[in-house]
Amino acid sequence: MDPAVDPQAPLTSEELITLLRARWQASYDLQLVQRRGRFYLQVMWAYLEQQSFPLTPEAYGAKLEELAGLLNGLGVAGQVRHWLSTTAERPRLGRAMGLALELPPERASEFLL
Template sequence: REDLEKSVDKNEMSFSGIDLAGLIRKKYGRSYDVQLIKKEFLGKQYLAMNVMWKYREQRSFPLSEEEYLLHLDDVANALKCWGAVSVIRSSLEKTKERPRIGKAVSLFIDMDESGGRANEWINR
């Protein structure tokens, strides 16, 4: 376990829902919801973090601030387990896409060649 922790960037180990919320807010100026999904693209399985079009500042947003941050904590923990925090940080910085009604921004996480590890985490 110690070797694993040493191999992972310290920023990844301390990554939390608040950090994820900050990245999203910095990029888009709003507190968008995120969902983890499994997608097949060109015959290969991927996990993706979708930045959804609903955001916390909307009256119709279904979560309180506390529920939203707890949800983002769950997502951040999954990203840490997958070693995908740096991929998500980089993808958020680089993408020019913005969420809009009916269109999420997908940030792909390549788990492995077969998609087997993806199947361990998300069954849909």
């Protein structure tokens, strides 16, 4: 992770792609899921550079832009940035990697019903 980047600075789709490519040399699919009152960021096993990837580069960029907005809204940009920069895990076929997001208390009540 670039030490010049403020950990609480908003994420962008470009930064997400850069983090993914720096870590795994591929643009993996990301998903935000909610289970049992918690949010998880998942790194899926499919990636943009695969021939069978279902999204175009433009659609992938738009999806990441929307995801970045959601992550920023949840107040977890720093957690995501740190995890994507430091995790030792690798995406594997059929198994998503997951980060349990720790929502700031003021955000948790807004997003969880």
